[in-house]
Amino acid sequence: DSGVTQTPKHLITATGQRVTLRCSPRSGDLSVYWYQQSLDQGLQFLIQYYNGEERAKGNILERFSAQQFPDLHSELNLSSLELGDSALYFCASSGERQGETQYFGPGTRLLVL
């Protein structure tokens, strides 16, 4: 158990819909990262938040957005969903020093029908 929790574990929805994925980092970790794992793109970094502020952005679509709240949990919002958005979405957390280990949550499996 990494100490990072994600809900829900599974999500099935239809094209055009909007969903919210939730992540709670390990106790004391200020950084939260979101990654997407799909069959065709592999594991890709989406976005990082540090203590409530956006720190880095990767291959995140404009239809996707994220935020980190004062209690440090984070939410990833996916809207206008397409079939190709079906993937595993992982959250990871780390401490504040650069180069620290990232600990991953169990992931949310999203299926868009």
Place this chain on the structure above:
Amino acid sequence: SQQGEEDPQALSIQEGENATMNCSYKTSINNLQWYRQNSGRGLVHLILIRSNEREKHSGRLRVTLDTSKKSSSLLITASRAADTASYFCATADLGAGNMLTFGGGTRLMVKP
């Protein structure tokens, strides 16, 4: 985009044998991390090696890093059926914050 390649893409060995997986990357890095993933589940952190380190051990795992060749290897000794999983290398690129760039992974099957 993927940072680099992992070699081999798939590996099948007998229990008790050693398994070696290689990872190549393209940019200057801060550190390189290895993760294990059991069939579509979460990523489990195995080991982190910093750019100024050449070798690191953790139990049955040995990781090497050659920054001049931009490559790393993961050796699992005396493998067990429970080691069956996908193994990914991930680099934290210099100057790119702490985001990780992952390789495509090696699927390891250890037959009992």
